Amino acid sequence: MALLFLSTPNRAPVWRAILSEAGETMFEGEEAVTDPALVTEIACWVPPKDLGRYPNLRAVISVGAGVDHLPPMPPGVALSRTLAPGIEAMVRDWVVMATLLLHRDLPLYIDQARQGLWRPHPVQPATARWVGILGMGRIGRLAAHSLQALGFDVAGLSRSGGGRDAEPGSVPVFAEGDVEAFLARSDLLVCLLPLTSETRGVLGAGTFAALPAGAGLIHAGRGGHLDMPALREALDTGRLSGAVLDVTDPEPLPADHWLWRDPRVIVTPHVAAQTDPAEGARHALAVIRALRLGIAVPGLVDQQKGY
Ligand code: NDP
Ligand code: OXD
Numbered sequence: 317m318a319l320l321f322l323s324t325p326n327r328a329p330v331w332r333a334i335l336s337e338a339g340e341t342m343f344e345g346e347e348a349v350t351d352p353a354l355v356t357e358i359a360c361w362v363p364p365k366d367l368g369r370y371p372n373l374r375a376v377i378s379v380g381a382g383v384d385h386l387p388p389m390p391p392g393v394a395l396s397r398t399l400a401p402g403i404e405a406m407v408r409d410w411v412v413m414a415t416l417l418l419h420r421d422l423p424l425y426i427d428q429a430r431q432g433l434w435r436p437h438p439v440q441p442a443t444a445r446w447v448g449i450l451g452m453g454r455i456g457r458l459a460a461h462s463l464q465a466l467g468f469d470v471a472g473l474s475r476s477g478g479g480r481d482a483e484p485g486s487v488p489v490f491a492e493g494d495v496e497a498f499l500a501r502s503d504l505l506v507c508l509l510p511l512t513s514e515t516r517g518v519l520g521a522g523t524f525a526a527l528p529a530g531a532g533l534i535h536a537g538r539g540g541h542l543d544m545p546a547l548r549e550a551l552d553t554g555r556l557s558g559a560v561l562d563v564t565d566p567e568p569l570p571a572d573h574w575l576w577r578d579p580r581v582i583v584t585p586h587v588a589a590q591t592d593p594a595e596g597a598r599h600a601l602a603v604i605r606a607l608r609l610g611i612a613v614p615g616l617v618d619q620q621k622g623y
Contacts, residue, residue, distance in 0.1 A: 318343055319600060320370070322360035323379045330593035331359075331600070338601050357607075359600050363387060374607050379596050381407075381455070381589070383617050384511035384538055396603050396615040397623075400595035404455050407508070407536055410588035411459040414560035415468070415504055417582065418532035419445055423558045427579040442467035446528075448502025449473070450518070451509035451537065452481060452489050453623075459506065460487045473498045499526035504534060510623035511538035519543060524550040530557040536588040539565030544575075551580050562588040 318341035321331055328344045335342045343349045346364055355370040359377040363386055367373060375394040378386060381404075383397050417423070421437055428435055447463050449456045452472035461483055464470045472481070473490045480486035490498035499505070505527060509515045519535065520543035533556055535542060542565070550556040558580045564573075567586055575581050599614060606613045617623060 317341065317356045317372075318354045319357040319359060319604065320346065320349060320355045320364075322346070322358060322362065322364065323596075327593035327596065331597040334594060334597035335601065340601065340604060357600065357604055359596070361385065367393070375603055375613065377600050377603055377615075379591050382510060382538065383623065384540070389619060394603075394607070394613050395617040395619055396599075396613055397617055398591055398596055398599045399454070399615045400591060400599060402592040402595045403589040404458050406589035407455045408458040408462055410536055410562060410584070411455075411506055411508070411534060412462050412466070414534040414536075414562075414582075415447060415463055415506065416466075417560055418504055418534065418558050419468075423580050423582060443469065445469065446471070446501045446503045447506060448498055448504070449506045449508060451507065452477065452487075453508070453510075456506075456508040457481055457483065457487075459508065461485065468504075469501075471498060471501060496526055499523060500528065502531060503528050504532045506534040507537040507541055509537045509541060511540045512622035514622075516540050517543050519547070521546040521549065524555050527555070530554060532557055533559040533561075535559065536562040539563045539567060548574065551578065556580075558582075560584075562586055 319335060320343045321328055332342055349355060352370050353372055356372050357375045357377060358373065359379055361379050363376065367390055373393050375396055376386060376389060378397045381397055383395055386395065389395050419442060445468050447468045447470045449460050449472040452460065452474040456472055460470045460472050464485055464487060471488045471490060473495060475492055477489035477491040480488050507519060519541045524546060547559060560582045562584045563586055569575060569583060575583050602614045
């Protein structure tokens with residue numbers, strides 16, 4: 317029984333140390349596999365071309381929080397996404413940063429600064445802004461409460477929503493059926509959805525039209541959520557005033573893409589979070605142990621729902 321590690325090479329020594337201390341075997345790279353029948357788990361971002369090569373495979377573990385980059389699993393193979401407080405805190409930090417950037421008109425001031433323009437604009441308090449968080453999962457909830465603590469008037473939307481979340485200072489969570497009401501109270505819309513067949517393209521003309529005029533977009537979900545022509549149109553008509561994007565389609569974003577040069581947009585290269593190797597390895601170890609004990613697999617993905 318062994319784990320096949322297919323992630324960034326500089327993370328491998330940390331994984332090897334943690335797994336070997338726990339008495340587990342790890343192959344680093346497919347070429348290191350002495351016998352494919354030994355491989356019971358694969359930890360990867362980019363999966364092997366042929367999962368069928370591993371007859372005793374029990375689980376594929378995404379080294380990130382998302383799984384949309386992985387193919388459908390063969391029957392009997394569990395799919396787990398890495399659950400790591402570090403990932404969640406990093407994305408929360410990025411969302412707070414991006415929300416404050418738009419709230420305090422930073423794209424405008426950066427553009428003015430490039431032109432040497434000292435030109436103040438009215439400042440609004442955080443309490444005067446509605447923030448709407450699409451996706452109130454592990455990361456959405458964390459971001460919601462941090463933004464609420466800064467004074468923003470926060471609400472979320474989830475598939476199962478309706479009511480308020482259970483954390484102290486609870487945040488209202490709208491259900492899918494109430495999306496129009498949710499969007500109408502989102503001056504700043506944050507996307508923290510998983511990419512599924514239902515959520516692909518959700519950041520499009522219909523959504524932008526339902527937001528208050530001049531709303532801002534903060535996007536750390538996946539590039540496939542965003543309809544780029546619709547974003548451009550919404551910025552050009554003033555429907556949206558700005559956007560901060562950590563994810564694009566394609567990634568990397570080509571150097572000549574209009575987004576890089578649009579002063580209303582700030583792009584970061586998918587760095588809202590990077591999985592800490594020790595946290596990733598500990599998650600993989602928890603998956604291996606759960607499979608062995610026949611108990612609930614941490615981070616188990618519902619492959620029907622796609623997250
Ligand atoms: P979770 O699975 O914990 O939460 C997903 C949330 O989305 C849930 O609240 C779920 O609803 C909701 N949801 C799913 N489908 C729909 C839908 N059709 N309509 C409305 N709500 C829906 O995921 P995480 O919070 O851990 O992560 C979310 C995503 O963030 C990841 O999938 C990934 O794409 C992205 N991410 C990006 C990173 C980056 O570096 N940019 C880093 C890490 C994650 P319900 O609660 O009812 O199930
Ligand atoms: C993730 C990511 O899913 O990096 O963890 O986007």
